[in-house]
Amino acid sequence: MPIEKTDTLVVGAGQAGVAMSEHLSNCGVPHIVLERSRIAERWRSERWDSLVANGPAWHDRFPGLEFSDVDPDAFASKERVADYFVEYAKKINAPIRCGVEVKCVSKNEGSKGFTVETSDGTIEANSVVAATGPFQRPVIPPVVPENANVLQMHSSAYRNPDQLPEGAVLVVGAGSSGVQIADELLQSGKRVYLSVGPHDRPPRAYRGRDFVWWLGVLGKWDAAALDPGTEHVTISVSGADGGRTVDFRRLAHQGMTLVGLTKSYENGVVTFQSDLADNISLGDENYLSVLDEADAYIARNGLDLPEEPEARAIATDPDCVTNPLLELDLAEAGVTTILWATGFAVDYGWLKVDAFDENGKPNHQRGISTEPGIYFLGLPWQSRRGSSFIWGVWHDAKFVADHIATQRKYLAYSSAEERQLENV
Template sequence: MSTERVETIVIGGGQAGLAMSYHLGRLGGEHLVLERGQLAERWRGERWDSLHFQSPNWNMNLPGWSRMTADPRADPDAFSPLHEVTDYIERYAATIRAPVRTHCAALSVTREPGSRALQVQTDGTLYVAHNIVVATGPYQVPRATPSSLGGGVFELHSTQYRNPMQLPAGAVLVVGAGNSGVQIAEELCRAGRRVFLSVSSHERIRRRYRGKDCIWWLIATGSADSTLRDWKGARLSRLMTGVNGGHDIDLRRLAAEGVVLIGRVKAAEDGKLAIADDLASSIAHGDESLKAFDRRCDDTVRAQQLDLPAAGPSEDPLPDPAELQAPIRVLDLARAGIRSVIWANGAHADFSWIDLPVFGQSAEPKRAPVHERGVTAEAGLYFLGLPWLHKWKSAFLFGADEDAAHLAQHIVPRRR
């Protein structure tokens, strides 16, 4: 086992880690980026084939080299398919000359015995560093699922789903109506599958309003720059998609196309699922959030005196699906012909490999580090790319720049 000393180790070669590399390099900070697989590994290995980036090309920005700089011929209002996202990230790393070591997984982070230095253990090398930035992202471990679905049911998490051909014949249950769940359900339905979609509380948003994309509005209204202290609403997924040029996600439309909506899955026993009586309330919350989005946009137009087209006439809402009036309370998988279940119920961080006292008390230990804008009380240890690290945008590609710049200003002066 060899030992290598480096001023700063950045763990993770995705958008956050590369943004960190850019700012450290700009300030002359010696560093290495360790990536467990290829660059943008999670984009490559944990996304489905038809996924498109959910922000327009004009908003695919990493510090110093945006998507539109990389390809000026690209349509700024289009949504990049998955392979263009990974290509941009790979070219970005080359452009900024990020010192990345791929296929180099961090197995543990500890304090060097008898020293103030930190150390990262990998398969072949022990790295000793003055600083460590953990930029592995927030979603490593799929959330727990019921264990009594019965034999003969093909199960996989949304991070393992690739396309409809992957699934056996028969109906499909998609559990979770966040962005992943609704997009997978839509794809399966349009591929001719009978689909059941388990819906939980969510927020709706218009893909475009008054001539501008919803991401433009999130920035213009200040929502993207909201801190957790400022945030007034629930921290729920906003439903959006970039597929087929980007369009609104409306669960009533999915129901009209054949998707069967059910409430939240509470439990499972012998292939029968107990379903919560919350479908109507979840749909109603989504409807109210859409109205609130329109109001915020209109208020911003007035306050900033923006020269934008007037809002078009409101479309008549689609009729409520039958399941709202007669909700399904028990779903028998065999009787419904369901042969596959896709768990789109999210994932959480796994920091169990970090053996330092920076984690708060919680039912799931070592999931949530205690920090202030990524700076922990443990000298030299930082986190980047987590949801609400500082602002709503912190976990998104276009939010990495600001947070990485802030941490670089902490890290580089420490060597002096």
């Protein structure tokens, strides 16, 4: 069976792979996109049922297609987002092959390009783009042993409250996923403990503009790197219930028990750091700093946006903050489930090339790796803060596609003497 050849092979057909295909086509680069499941599969099968986009529909999209049936200021459901990428792939006629898994990519010795072993045969490509994104392998910290008498579940496996056994739930992680899931469980009638670590807590909207708009006009989407010491700070923002600011105090006053960062486990007892009040306070500082910057921007530019003094009102600390719980006997508290909203790690075990550091993370500059011909797309902070968001990955894909097209031109070059010999 002859080996198929292509110039560029894109691995993954989520938002990154679809964006990559559009820009490669615009650059005239022949390519194939391989997807082991369906287009945007993780949106469908690895997220909870009620999930919506974290940004409004006018913002969380590609430039070439609007949501036809979602109000621009509304937050599209996860299924609608997945359908959007299917529509976009069809619109640009992306050469996507679903149901094909990439098993191994290796550098060709003594010749250009790479050999790609797939579940549907072998392909040779001059370039390979890993567009599998940052959410590849769920991470559950090794705190509670697997044989503990409690169900442990990562947020990627959670679907809805009915999925969980009777009893209380400890949700570990108060970023966007953790806080939304904890709120949903509380509304379903469950007793909920939420472990809150360091976080940013931006306003969902302020003075008539959504948070994503403020990030844009204040230049924060274009930040090139995380501030030192903020690598483990999550962002607590949500589009649920039409979009509202995350308020941990409100959740506590509604019956949720907030605890500090989860520290250890022994003999059925989980212990927590004594940092809850500090984490809540630092989240408030972040929240108020955004309001301050927004007010200053409005004044500086003479904008006529309605004042919103009530946005600065901070509720009183609930008892669980002033008298924090430092340990929790799971059985005594009736906790039957620990839900880990603790993020993901990358997994490039299939990519057998010299493009990674000692920790297995991609070595790259704006997606261009240290292994010529290997590219990455969809990584957090690939070029700026907005890189892993829907609109941000589209712009990063253009940069990578332009680089691939430029390299093709270099490789196609031949000198006058070489051209003369070819014509002999």
